[in-house]
Amino acid sequence: MIFTFSFMQQAFIAGVIVGFLSPLVGLFLVVRRLSLIAEALSHVNLSGIAAGLLVQKNFPAFAFLQPLYFGMFFSLVGSLFVERIRRLYRTYQELAIPIMLSFGMAVGVIFISASGGFNADVAGYLFGNILNITVQEVKMISIVGLIVLLVIVLLYKELFALSFDEEYARLMGIRHHLINGIFILLVALVISISIRVVGSLLVSALMTIPVASSLQIAKSFRQALLYAIIFAELAVMIGLIGSYYLNWASGGTIVLVSVCIFFMTVAVRRWIFRG
Amino acid sequence: MMNGQAFLQVENVSFGYGKQYVLKDVSLSMYSGEYTVLIGPNGSGKSTLIKLILGLLQQQDGQIQIQRSRVGYVAQQANRGLADFPATVREVVASGSYGQIGLLRWMGSKHWQGVERALDQVGLTEFASRKLSQLSGGQQQRVYIARALMSNPQLLILDEPTVGIDVQAKEQFYQLLKQLHQQGLSILLVSHDLDEVISDVDRVLCLNQSIYFYGSTQEFLREQKELLPNLFGVSTIRSIL
Numbered sequence: 001m002i003f004t005f006s007f008m009q010q011a012f013i014a015g016v017i018v019g020f021l022s023p024l025v026g027l028f029l030v031v032r033r034l035s036l037i038a039e040a041l042s043h044v045n046l047s048g049i050a051a052g053l054l055v056q057k058n059f060p061a062f063a064f065l066q067p068l069y070f071g072m073f074f075s076l077v078g079s080l081f082v083e084r085i086r087r088l089y090r091t092y093q094e095l096a097i098p099i100m101l102s103f104g105m106a107v108g109v110i111f112i113s114a115s116g117g118f119n120a121d122v123a124g125y126l127f128g129n130i131l132n133i134t135v136q137e138v139k140m141i142s143i144v145g146l147i148v149l150l151v152i153v154l155l156y157k158e159l160f161a162l163s164f165d166e167e168y169a170r171l172m173g174i175r176h177h178l179i180n181g182i183f184i185l186l187v188a189l190v191i192s193i194s195i196r197v198v199g200s201l202l203v204s205a206l207m208t209i210p211v212a213s214s215l216q217i218a219k220s221f222r223q224a225l226l227y228a229i230i231f232a233e234l235a236v237m238i239g240l241i242g243s244y245y246l247n248w249a250s251g252g253t254i255v256l257v258s259v260c261i262f263f264m265t266v267a268v269r270r271w272i273f274r275g
Numbered sequence: 276m277m278n279g280q281a282f283l284q285v286e287n288v289s290f291g292y293g294k295q296y297v298l299k300d301v302s303l304s305m306y307s308g309e310y311t312v313l314i315g316p317n318g319s320g321k322s323t324l325i326k327l328i329l330g331l332l333q334q335q336d337g338q339i340q341i342q343r344s345r346v347g348y349v350a351q352q353a354n355r356g357l358a359d360f361p362a363t364v365r366e367v368v369a370s371g372s373y374g375q376i377g378l379l380r381w382m383g384s385k386h387w388q389g390v391e392r393a394l395d396q397v398g399l400t401e402f403a404s405r406k407l408s409q410l411s412g413g414q415q416q417r418v419y420i421a422r423a424l425m426s427n428p429q430l431l432i433l434d435e436p437t438v439g440i441d442v443q444a445k446e447q448f449y450q451l452l453k454q455l456h457q458q459g460l461s462i463l464l465v466s467h468d469l470d471e472v473i474s475d476v477d478r479v480l481c482l483n484q485s486i487y488f489y490g491s492t493q494e495f496l497r498e499q500k501e502l503l504p505n506l507f508g509v510s511t512i513r514s515i516l
């Protein structure tokens with residue numbers, strides 16, 4: 001059995017955590033029509049990782065500073081900017097997204113070219129290389145994952161109210177600036193820990209596709225959460241096993257399975273409505 | 276009815292989004308148990324006044340006194356954009372108490388009982404587990420009333436709640452408001468359906484940048500022949516519709 005390999009165990013632990021948290025924050029993003037924020041922040045994250053690779057190459061003394069931490073730092077800072085820009089334009093909130101996305105991409109490309117161009121390392125971060133994940137990285141993913149989960153459980157009420165009707169939530173005295181700020185930080189954290197699993201190019205896919213599938217059949221918000229998590233975990237597990245045996249990129253395989261699940265839910269829904 | 280302390284007091288309030296005033300020197304007060312309808316042409320500042328009362332906007336001049344935690348609100352076109360949200364009627368109504376429950380606390384059985392009571396009050400008990408998007412426009416508006424009732428309000432403020440609802444559903448809707456009023460709730464209703472509600476309300480407020488008429492329903496009916504042509508350019512209530 002493949003689980004007897006310790007690297008496969010590590011990959012599964014990381015995958016299960018990311019498969020749980022991505023759709024969890026993803027659902028709140030999708031219903032607020034902000035799912036592209038994940039896309040923008042993943043590009044910002046990539047620029048941080050590129051900066052980390054550059055530092056590792058030029059200052060071997062700092063090799064202990066993993067590029068993953070650089071990515072996390074960049075996307076945390078980026079998320080605060082997104083929230084700022086979002087408040088600037090009340091009706092064009094999504095304007096923050098292309099601004100951050102292009103900025104992140106531009107900086108990323110510059111750093112990557114400065115650190116010697118595209119190589120296997122860069123490709124691993126772009127497309128995900130979960131089979132090479134280290135024990136230390138899995139520890140970091142677990143700790144960050146636990147924090148994110150705890151905060152979402154504690155703020156579930158407020159997040160629901162703000163997502164459903166922000167004006168009414170404000171009216172009820174919910175501290176919208178605070179909660180929105182915390183939430184966007186959580187999104188940045190989830191993106192940072194997902195990079196290893198699906199890669200920066202596909203991070204937002206794992207946040208949105210399982211949610212899209214879930215919305216096809218969910219009858220309540222709780223069901224939407226539950227199904228989205230189930231679909232994401234299914235995609236991660238089938239994808240991981242598939243990528244191991246087929247020797248495909250893990251990120252791509254996971255997202256491919258996710259898309260298959262989506263089409264299946266569409267079919268199921270049609271079938272239910274017809275029958 | 277006018278005895279005791281007014282629980283909503285608007286004094287000489289003026290407001291503009293830019294340089295121009297949208298509201299000028301507006302004063303009004305509401306007492307407990309009162310049902311007031313607020314009318315005025317499009318753009319006359321009705322929604323703006325409501326938002327000032329709710330604290331969603333800040334007035335430039337004047338004062339507003341109100342206990343905001345005891346106010347329920349149903350917004351103009353509340354059902355737009357939210358309708359396809361993946362939540363059940365029960366989940367939406369429950370969210371009306373989230374503000375009062377406060378940070379880091381959860382719904383208790385007391386709150387869930389409140390949800391069922393609010394659903395019962397608006398006649399939606401059998402739809403509680405349905406998705407919001409599977410309800411008609413009129414039923415959705417009832418959901419928002421139930422949500423507003425969750426904060427156990429003294430005053431219910433509704434901004435054109437019946438836009439896009441058919442005549443029959445409208446009648447049922449105003450019947451519901453009348454019932455809530457009879458149960459002791461104060462209501463401030465913004466509406467163009469003066470004809471439908473005039474027999475239910477205690478007072479009429481006509482607004483067009485400043486207050487044009489503010490008095491009892493009887494006074495209004497006596498003066499409407501002179502009032503309405505100036506306010507709307509028409510001579511009877513029926514012709515506004």
Ligand SMILES: Nc1ncnc2c1ncn2[C@@H]1O[C@H](COP(=O)(O)OP(=O)(O)OP(=O)(O)O)[C@@H](O)[C@H]1O
Binds near residue numbers: 297315318319323
């Ligand atoms: N956010 C805003 N920014 C700038 N001007 C605004 C804004 N909202 C409303 N206005 C202007 O303020 C005036 C009053 O608007 P308000 O929405 O209060 O009118 P209303 O009486 O509610 O109209 P309606 O019957 O159409 O709902 C209008 O002239 C409108 O153009």
Ligand SMILES: [Mg+2]
Binds near residue numbers: 321322323351434435
């Ligand atoms: Mg209005």
